Amino acid sequence: MRILAVADVHGSARAAKMIRAHLANYKPDVFVAAGDLTNFGPVMYAEELLHGLAVPTLAVPGNCDPPEILKTFDRLAVNLHARRTVTAEHTFVGIGGANPTPFGTPFELSEPDIENTLRQVMEPRSILVSHAPPNGYVDVVHSGAHVGSTAIRTVIEEFEPRLVLCGHIHEGRGIAHHGRTTIVNVGPAMEGHSALVEINGDVRVDLM
Numbered sequence: 246m247r248i249l250a251v252a253d254v255h256g257s258a259r260a261a262k263m264i265r266a267h268l269a270n271y272k273p274d275v276f277v278a279a280g281d282l283t284n285f286g287p288v289m290y291a292e293e294l295l296h297g298l299a300v301p302t303l304a305v306p307g308n309c310d311p312p313e314i315l316k317t318f319d320r321l322a323v324n325l326h327a328r329r330t331v332t333a334e335h336t337f338v339g340i341g342g343a344n345p346t347p348f349g350t351p352f353e354l355s356e357p358d359i360e361n362t363l364r365q366v367m368e369p370r371s372i373l374v375s376h377a378p379p380n381g382y383v384d385v386v387h388s389g390a391h392v393g394s395t396a397i398r399t400v401i402e403e404f405e406p407r408l409v410l411c412g413h414i415h416e417g418r419g420i421a422h423h424g425r426t427t428i429v430n431v432g433p434a435m436e437g438h439s440a441l442v443e444i445n446g447d448v449r450v451d452l453m
Contacts, residue, residue: 246333247271248442249300252279252376252412253433255309256290260434267453268300271441274333276300278323279412279431280307280341280376285351288314295321301332305341307376307413308350325374329366335444336371338363338406343377343413344394360396370425372444373397373406377413382421383430384414393417401426408448410440420450 249267254260268276276298282291291314295302303325306314318324325339340363342352354362359377367373377394378384379401384393392414401409401423409428418432427448432438443449 246275246335246444247273248275248277248410248444249273250277250279250410250429250431250440250442251434251438252410252431253281253307253415253435254278254294255281255284255433255435257435259437261294263434263437263439264294267439267441268298273300273441275337276302277337277374277410278302278304279374279410280305281309281412282307283310283314285309286311288317292317292321295323303330303332303337303339303374305339305374305376306352307341308343308346308352310341311351327362327366329368329371336368337374338366338368338371339374340397341376344396346392356394356396359394360399363396363400367400367404369404370407371404373401373409375409375411378411378417378430379409379423379428382423382428383411383417383419385417386414387416401428408442408444410442418452420452
């Protein structure tokens with residue numbers, strides 16, 4: 246299975262053009278949007294970005310997306326937030342928003358809420374799509390602090406997903422491993438970043 250993953254589009258026209266070019270060039274089996282498609286809205290941008298894509302698409306909101314974006318995701322049948330689904334013969338689980346930030350952004354969840362929500366849908370060795378990274382992995386900001394979600398890390402340690410696709414921390418772009426789990430912060434699409442993931446027994450990641 247081939248996955249094209251992006252995050253942190255933030256309403257960028259450049260990112261939208263890049264996404265459509267990558268979909269045409271790489272022909273993934275699944276397209277994953279890991280949050281912050283908009284920059285505090287409008288939700289119409291997300292609809293324009295995701296409507297009519299000729300590939301199965303899964304999306305979670307980011308902390309900078311207004312909560313009403315979930316209605317758009319539902320209408321487009323791409324909503325993975327707090328849900329589990331089988332796509333391209335693989336199980337995907339999603340959690341959007343982010344653990345609390347200093348900025349009071351629109352879609353923040355407490356750590357207990359994140360953990361409780363994930364536990365209701367999580368499945369061992371699945372593919373986890375989360376906007377926020379797990380604490381301690383691909384989550385370092387310029388100050389050097391780790392600001393990822395402790396709840397997501399707890400769930401990863403218990404359920405050992407095969408793959409985690411996330412974003413949120415722009416400067417955290419990269420690949421990390423925890424046990425049998427590959428964790429990928431795909432980087433901000435608004436700056437031209439994305440990731441191509443191949444799962445064929447093992448997991449191979451190309452940060453583009």
